[in-house]
Amino acid sequence: MFHSFNNVTDFIFIHSWFVISAVLSVKVYNFNKIVKMATEVEETIKRIQAHKGVMGVVIVNHEGIPIKSSLDNATSVLYAGLIGQLTEKARNVVREMDSTNELTFLRVRSRRHEILIAPDREFILIVIQNTSD
Known part of the structure; x- marks a missing residue:
């Protein structure tokens, strides 16, 4: 045995x-x-x-680096940097208003585009779409 x-x-x-x-x-x-x-x-x-009107999708890691994108590199880096800053500010606002709450989704709309932002602990999902469609 x-x-x-x-x-x-x-x-x-x-x-x-x-x-x-x-x-x-x-x-x-x-x-x-x-x-x-x-x-x-x-x-x-x-x-x-x-989906109709979607121009691009960018996934950003916790360091602010685009790790997956359907956009060109320069545009991906631009969105990653600016949206990362906006997301951090929005997170802080939500926490200041209620320390037990957290940001789960952010939507920014302008005349030309709408940006949908879904932040997570390690990643941020960014979807850019046309508002005219």
């Missing part, structure tokens, strides 16, 4: 193999989970982008 090891080296080798196998299994699981999440993000962006 039980395998007897000839020496400590055999035991260490077998033990190391089990540890490596377990670590690789977790890494493969995490990789597959990340791939699945990335696919879901892509599908969500495509679904949003398909």
Whole structure:
């Protein structure tokens, strides 16, 4: 039933193999989970982008860097920086009004565009759409 090891080296080798196998299994699981999440993000962006009037979608990380965008790089960086600042100010206003509350969505409308902002702990989703459509 039980395998007897000839020496400590055999035991260490077998033990190391089990540890490596377990670590690789977790890494493969995490990789597959990340791939699945990335696919879901892509599908969500495509679904949003398909709506009439949507000009672009930008996802910004907590450092203010656009990590996914349907816009050109310069425009993505511009929106990421400005919307990041606006979102932080709006968060502070909401907290000052009620310290138990938090900003969940922000909508900014001008004559030409409407910007929909969905901030999260680690990301900000920005959707830019035409108001004329």
